Amino acid sequence: MAIIFRKRINYKKILSAPKSKILRLFARGGVYYLLGVSLWTQALLLTKISNVAFIGTIPMTAILGFVILKEKLTVPKALLIALSFVGVLSISLKGSFQLSFGLGELLAICSSVFIALGMIMRKWEDDYFNTFEASLLVIFFAFFLELMASLVTGEGLPVSGWNLGISAVLVFSAFLNVGVVMLITYGFRRVKAVLANNILNFEAVLTVFLAWIFYHEFPVAREFLGGGLIVLSAFLLNKLESKD
Helix, strand or coil: CCCCCHHHCCHHHHHCCCHHHHHHHHHHHHHHHHHHHHHHHHHHHHCCHHHHHHHHCCCHHHHHHHHCCCCCCCHHHHHHHHHHHHHHHHHHCCCCCCCCCCHHHHHHHHHHHHHHHHHHHHHHCCCCCCHHHHHHHHHHHHHHHHHHHHHHCCCCCCCCCCCHHHHHHHHHHHHHHHHHHHHHHHHCCCCCHHHHHHHHCHHHHHHHHHHHHHHCCCCCHHHHHHHHHHHHHHHHHHHHHHHC
């Protein structure tokens, strides 16, 4: 990121920035990556993927938008969030589903809270840093915190097992992470958390679409229905927010 967007990043401004502005980005990187992503990864190792997927459908971004950001809750907004929630459930859950509850599920719930909180923390930042500078700092702090946590927990450095395939996946994932942080930094500054929640549910629709393109998994009626509910919910909520 520092190489590709070097012309958009002012390092002198970063080095002379007030500590309070730096600490906010440090906190966002820690909450989103160290707490949110790490707990989500651990949850997947401890419980069934279907359980984690179900917990991931909880509209946590919207809930925190109402609770923390004090965004106005109305009956139409609540119904549209519920409609989107039903749509994600329709896509995510397959066959017979029974939700057991243990440590893995508890970590998944905590993860969803921290990931949503890491997103809406962008609302507490001003425009002192541009999108590129803020994103660079968030990724840098997240890297530092993840590295320290890995060493403290005894995981150590990955010095063996490397090959071209793993290296390529790592580089590709790095580009995706840059994109994610940049879009969060840009988007959550301009979009209310409640509306962002329903827009983020397009992930489920996109997953079905990509599975069809790359793996020839044609969507079933349930997935078409769920995708339609998500699109309808996001469209109507966007109109409602625009009217407000």
